[in-house]
Amino acid sequence: MRKKITIIIVIAVVALVGFVSLAILRANDLVKLAQPQIEAQLSKALGYRVSVGEIDLSLFPSIELAVRRISLGDETSPSLSALKAKLALLPLLSRKFEASEILLEQPKLTLERSTKGFSVRGLQRVTPEAPSPEESRSPASNTAPARTAADATSEAAVDLHLERLNVRGGSLTIHDQETGGKTQLDGIDLNAEIRLEAGSLTLPKGELRALLPGDKPISLSTGSLTLNQSTDQVTITDTILTTDAGRITMSADLNIKTMRGTIKLSSEPLAIEKLLHYASVTTPALAKVPLSGKLTVAGAEIMLGGPGKLSLKAPIQLQQASFNPTPQLILEGLGGEISLEGSPDALRFAAEKLSLSLNKAPLVTTLEGDFRMGTANTLSLKRFDVQGFNGTATLPLTLTMGSTRDLRTTLNLQGMAIESLLSAFKPEHAGVVTGTLQKCSATLSGSLSPDPVTLRGPGSANVTAVTLKGLNLPRAVLSSIGKGLPFVQQSLEQSVPPEFQGLMNSPDTRIESLDAVFELQGDTIAIRSLTLVAEHFSLTSSGSAAKDGTLDVATTFTFTPEFSQALARRVKDIQKVYDTNGRLVIPLTLQGRLPKLIVLPDLPKLMQTGAGKIIEREAGRAIDKLLKGDPKKAEGVKGLLGDLLKR
Numbered sequence: 001m002r003k004k005i006t007i008i009i010v011i012a013v014v015a016l017v018g019f020v021s022l023a024i025l026r027a028n029d030l031v032k033l034a035q036p037q038i039e040a041q042l043s044k045a046l047g048y049r050v051s052v053g054e055i056d057l058s059l060f061p062s063i064e065l066a067v068r069r070i071s072l073g074d075e076t077s078p079s080l081s082a083l084k085a086k087l088a089l090l091p092l093l094s095r096k097f098e099a100s101e102i103l104l105e106q107p108k109l110t111l112e113r114s115t116k117g118f119s120v121r122g123l124q125r126v127t128p129e130a131p132s133p134e135e136s137r138s139p140a141s142n143t144a145p146a147r148t149a150a151d152a153t154s155e156a157a158v159d160l161h162l163e164r165l166n167v168r169g170g171s172l173t174i175h176d177q178e179t180g181g182k183t184q185l186d187g188i189d190l191n192a193e194i195r196l197e198a199g200s201l202t203l204p205k206g207e208l209r210a211l212l213p214g215d216k217p218i219s220l221s222t223g224s225l226t227l228n229q230s231t232d233q234v235t236i237t238d239t240i241l242t243t244d245a246g247r248i249t250m251s252a253d254l255n256i257k258t259m260r261g262t263i264k265l266s267s268e269p270l271a272i273e274k275l276l277h278y279a280s281v282t283t284p285a286l287a288k289v290p291l292s293g294k295l296t297v298a299g300a301e302i303m304l305g306g307p308g309k310l311s312l313k314a315p316i317q318l319q320q321a322s323f324n325p326t327p328q329l330i331l332e333g334l335g336g337e338i339s340l341e342g343s344p345d346a347l348r349f350a351a352e353k354l355s356l357s358l359n360k361a362p363l364v365t366t367l368e369g370d371f372r373m374g375t376a377n378t379l380s381l382k383r384f385d386v387q388g389f390n391g392t393a394t395l396p397l398t399l400t401m402g403s404t405r406d407l408r409t410t411l412n413l414q415g416m417a418i419e420s421l422l423s424a425f426k427p428e429h430a431g432v433v434t435g436t437l438q439k440c441s442a443t444l445s446g447s448l449s450p451d452p453v454t455l456r457g458p459g460s461a462n463v464t465a466v467t468l469k470g471l472n473l474p475r476a477v478l479s480s481i482g483k484g485l486p487f488v489q490q491s492l493e494q495s496v497p498p499e500f501q502g503l504m505n506s507p508d509t510r511i512e513s514l515d516a517v518f519e520l521q522g523d524t525i526a527i528r529s530l531t532l533v534a535e536h537f538s539l540t541s542s543g544s545a546a547k548d549g550t551l552d553v554a555t556t557f558t559f560t561p562e563f564s565q566a567l568a569r570r571v572k573d574i575q576k577v578y579d580t581n582g583r584l585v586i587p588l589t590l591q592g593r594l595p596k597l598i599v600l601p602d603l604p605k606l607m608q609t610g611a612g613k614i615i616e617r618e619a620g621r622a623i624d625k626l627l628k629g630d631p632k633k634a635e636g637v638k639g640l641l642g643d644l645l646k647r
Contacts, residue, residue, distance in 0.1 A: 048072045063087040077122030081106035100163045107170040107188075114177045114307075121175070165192045165206075172210075183281055187211040192222070201227040212281050218243050232257035245274035248297070254304055263302040265314075269294040272321060285377050288401070293321030293334060300340075312347075314340040318354070333357045338367070345373045359424040363388035376402030389424070391415030391437070405448040407455065413440040418463065429549055432594045435466035435511070444520060458519045466511035470595035473509040474537050477557050480599040481586050492574075497566040503536050510534060523547040536563045541590070549593045554602065559584040 053069030064086050071079040082105040088098040110121040170188030175181075192206025203225040210218055223238025236252040246268050254261020273292040280287035300314035321334035336354035340347055351367040368383035379399040386393040393416070397409035416437040423430040442459025478492040496504050512535065517528040523546065530541040536559060543553030559567070564584040568575045579585045587605035591598045 048077075073122040076110055078109045078120060079107070080104055101166065102164075103166045103168065104170070105168050107167060108173075109171075110173045110175065112175050112177060163193065165194050166190065170210075184213060185210045199229045201229060212278065214277070214281075216244065216278055216281070218278075227256075231255070234261075243274070243278055244271070245278060246270035259304050259307050259309075261304050263304070265297050265300040265302065267295075267297040269296050269319060285373065285401070290324045291321065294319040295321065310343050312340060312342065316340065321356075330359050331356050332360075333362075342370065347371045358388070361388060361420060361424040376400050389416040389420040391417070399448075406446070407448050408445040409443075411440070411442045411444065411459070413437055416440075418466070426549070429594070432469050433466065434469070435463050435514075438462045438464050442520065446522070454522050455520055456522065458517075460518070461514075461516045463514040463516075464512065466514055468509040468511070468594060470507060471509055471597060472504070472506055473597075473599075474534075474557075474559070475504050476597065476599045477586060477588065478504075480588065481601050492567070492571060495567065495570045497570060500536065500563055500566060503563075527553060536560050543590075551590055551592065551594075551597065553590050555588050555590050557586045557588055 049072065051069075051071050052067050054067070056066040058064040065084070067080075067083040069079075069081065070083055071077050082103075084101075084103040084105075086100045086102075088100075112119045112121050167188060167190035170190070172185040172188060174183040176183075188208070188210040190206065190208045192203050192208075194206075195202045195204070203222050206222045206225070208220040208222075212218060219242045221240045221242070222236070223240075224236070225239070226235045227233070233255050234252065236250065239250050239252075241248040241250060248265055248267040248270070250263060250265050252261065252263040254263065271292075272295055275295075276286045276289055276291065296317040296319070298315050298317060300312060300316075302310060302312045304310055316338045318334045318336060318338065320332070323331040323334065334354065334356045336351055338349055338351040338354065340349050342348045348370045349367065350369075351365070354365045354367060356363055356365065364387045366383065366385040367381060369379065369381035372378045372380070377400070379397075379401070381395075381397050384395050384397060386395070391414050393411070393413045395409050395411045397407060400406040414437075418433050418435045418437055419430060421437065422433065440459065440461040442457055444455050444457035444459075446455035446457075448455070475493050478496070481492060493504060512533050514530070514532045516530045519526045519528060525545040527541060527543050527545060530539075530553070532539045532541075537557065538560075539555050539557045541553040541555040543551065545551050545553075558579075561582045564578060564582055567584065568578070574584065577584065577586070587602035589600045589602055591600065
């Protein structure tokens with residue numbers, strides 16, 4: 001009997017081994033036969049049509065599964081070129097999926113972005129099968145309690161434990177239906193541990209690498225990521241985003257279905273220029289923003305209020321940042337804290353006591369405004385207060401940055417040092433003029449583009465304690481007028497009385513006050529009126545000043561009565577050109593660049609004063625001497641000369 005039992009056991013073991021061996025050897029054949037059922041069950045579970053290519057299953061020495069060409073829908077749907085997995089057999093019997101490694105090769109995913117949020121392109125939903133008439137009429141169907149979503153989740157729940165999930169060569173494309181723009185990430189590689197337990201997906205550790213357009217590398221190291229599949233809530237902690245610009249640490253708590261939640265960010269010092277290059281992937285205009293330097297994000301919060309609704313609060317520390325909107329305007333050494341609030345396409349900002357240098361001049365500014373992105377980006381500064389150049393300025397402005405940089409501003413300056421302003425904006429003129437710009441206001445609009453600058457608008461200015469270095473204006477005027485008046489037989493500048501010699505001997509011109517009304521016309525300033533007052537003279541002018549500082553102004557130069565009367569006692573006939581107040585008044589033209597101005601007497605205007613009669617009389621005497629024998633001819637010549645002088 002014992003012998004028979006032994007024989008039966010041996011036969012049973014051999015049969016079992018044979019059956020297992022047959023299953024192992026014919027596993028792929030069995031899988032091929034079941035492939036339609038596999039695709040149907042996957043489609044039913046996911047709710048989308050799933051198609052798979054070749055399936056290779058190995059059961060010895062461990063379970064290894066390889067699937068080629070997996071797709072969910074049409075040719076634009078999510079797809080894989082291959083899936084490979086190493087599985088443990090025994091846990092499968094208790095609905096536990098344990099794999100030492102799963103590899104996804106060349107996964108492709110295309111997302112569509114619209115006002116309603118994100119959707120996956122190419123997915124084809126599977127219509128649930130309707131129950132058969134027999135099932136509908138069966139008593140069980142009438143008495144069975146309704147199945148809840150929680151029941152379905154509980155039944156479908158499978159514990160998933162992966163020692164390693166790898167993704168190689170993946171790509172993600174995002175199409176913006178509103179703008180028509182496209183963002184693509186290529187070369188996506190993922191190395192992560194994943195657990196799926198009771199409807200919760202967890203990535204305790206992982207690393208993601210990808211390339212943005214332009215071969216801009218990014219990597220993401222997750223501290224912890226959890227997705228609750230029943231609520232679609234995602235929690236992220238201690239995740240680090242690394243780019244060429246620097247590292248950003250983030251945490252998040254948001255719902256991926258409603259797109260509501262909060263993201264918190266902080267960073268090490270980031271390279272602004274490189275950061276803008278990354279941001280330009282979705283907003284190309286940012287690549288043209290002339291900003292560089294370093295910034296640090298400290299405790300920024302991004303609030304998601306639904307699809308397309310995003311707001312943020314971000315204190316940002318700037319270190320040695322630079323902003324160069326034009327070659328003539330260089331902002332450097334930006335430092336301080338800026339608060340940002342709003343959405344990416346309508347961002348409000350504010351800063352108190354932001355330190356910087358403008359063309360090497362130190363400034364402290366207070367800013368409040370917004371930046372709006374669109375076809376042309378618009379920067380609006382509702383408040384732009386500046387302390388610098390020994391004074392203050394307010395210049396609220398709007399700058400539109402499209403094909404040109406168009407500016408609108410109302411400028412108000414007070415108490416600024418002329419020499420400091422010239423050093424910053426016109427260094428070639430630094431040291432030529434000193435003084436205090438007590439007040440200057442202008443309303444300007446136009447283009448800042450260098451070819452050409454077209455800023456236009458009216459303005460006014462008041463300057464005090466002015467010194468024109470290297471130019472003695474009253475001496476130059478007296479020298480030129482002495483050469484232009486034939487009835488003056490001696491040098492006017494050498495005839496100045498001793499009590500006024502200090503005025504003549506100074507190498508500079510000192511001016512008590514200067515008031516001007518002007519209009520900026522691109523590269524030229526039209527001087528509508530200019531009034532200058534000094535101790536012993538004054539002048540009024542109108543004309544123009546070119547971009548390089550070249551002046552061309554018609555001027556009326558008037559000496560004080562005290563100076564004029566003292567000069568009259570030493571120069572014969574000079575009183576003939578005095579006005580009714582006993583002042584020496586000289587019409588002239590000033591041309592050239594400071595300090596080398598050319599002073600030219602304005603003879604037509606001079607002839608309209610008493611000097612005209614003197615010149616006419618002296619010229620008549622000279623003609624009489626030349627034409628003694630022909631009085632009639634002499635009178636004709638004098639008449640012609642009189643007409644010419646009047647003209």
